[in-house]
Amino acid sequence: MRVAVLSDIHGNRPALDAILARLPSFDALWQLGDIVGYGPYPVEVIAQLERLGASGVRGNHDAAALGVIGTEWFNDDARTAVEWAARRLTEPAAAWLSTLPETRLHGAFTLVHGSPRDPTWEYVYTAPVARACFERFDTSHCLVGHTHVPLVFREAGGGVEMLAPRDGAVVQLDERRTILNPGSVGQPRDGDPRASAMMLDTDAGTATWYRAPYPIEETRQAMREARLPARLVDRLGHGL
Numbered sequence: 001m002r003v004a005v006l007s008d009i010h011g012n013r014p015a016l017d018a019i020l021a022r023l024p025s026f027d028a029l030w031q032l033g034d035i036v037g038y039g040p041y042p043v044e045v046i047a048q049l050e051r052l053g054a055s056g057v058r059g060n061h062d063a064a065a066l067g068v069i070g071t072e073w074f075n076d077d078a079r080t081a082v083e084w085a086a087r088r089l090t091e092p093a094a095a096w097l098s099t100l101p102e103t104r105l106h107g108a109f110t111l112v113h114g115s116p117r118d119p120t121w122e123y124v125y126t127a128p129v130a131r132a133c134f135e136r137f138d139t140s141h142c143l144v145g146h147t148h149v150p151l152v153f154r155e156a157g158g159g160v161e162m163l164a165p166r167d168g169a170v171v172q173l174d175e176r177r178t179i180l181n182p183g184s185v186g187q188p189r190d191g192d193p194r195a196s197a198m199m200l201d202t203d204a205g206t207a208t209w210y211r212a213p214y215p216i217e218e219t220r221q222a223m224r225e226a227r228l229p230a231r232l233v234d235r236l237g238h239g240l
C-alpha cells in the first residue's frame, strides 16, 4: 500500500495542491495535524482532506481552533491566526475537525502530531528526546509532525541516529524502529520554503520525501487580505 503522509498544512491551500500534484499516486492519505492555523484557507483545506478520505490526528492549532485547548501557550501571532481560523470555520468543517483523535494506529505505524508521550505539544527535534519517545509507543514506527522539519530518528545499537532527508531521499524501513517526520506542507521551517511531504510504501518498506514549489505569493496575498500577522506572511518565503 502506498500512503501519502502530510503534516502541518496550516491552511495553505496552494501548498497542499502543489504537493498533491507532485506526489506519485497513493492508496491512502494520513495527516498528522495542524490542518488550520497560520494560513488563510482553513475551510478549503479541510474540504480537500475530506474529499480525499484523509485519516489522521489533530494538532495543537486544530485543538485551539475548536476551543478544546486554550491559546495561552501560543505566541501572539499564532494566537491571532488561530482565533481568525476559529471564526472562519463553518459548522461542517468544525464537525469534521472535531472527529480527529490525538493518536491513531495504522498497522505498524502510530500517528501523533507532537510526540507519543505528549501528542499535542512535545517537539521531537533531538536524539535524546526521540530515545525517550521510543519507549512510549508499541508499533514499529511512529509518524510525527509539529516541528515542521523533515527528520528521521532510528534505533541503532542501543542508541538513536538522526537523519535529515532532503527532496528524493529514500529511507529503507527494516527491523530497526523509527520516528519519521514528513516535514510541513504549509509552513516549512528547515530553510527550504517548498511544501514537504513523505510517501510510505508498506510493501517495499520505504519512506520517500518530496518537496514541491508552490505559488507562495498567492498564499501571502490571501493572508494580507485576511489581515493575518505580517511576520507570518514574511516567513513563508524564507522557509523558517
Ligand code: ZN
Binding pocket: 008, 010, 034, 059, 061, 146, 148
Ligand atoms: Zn504546526
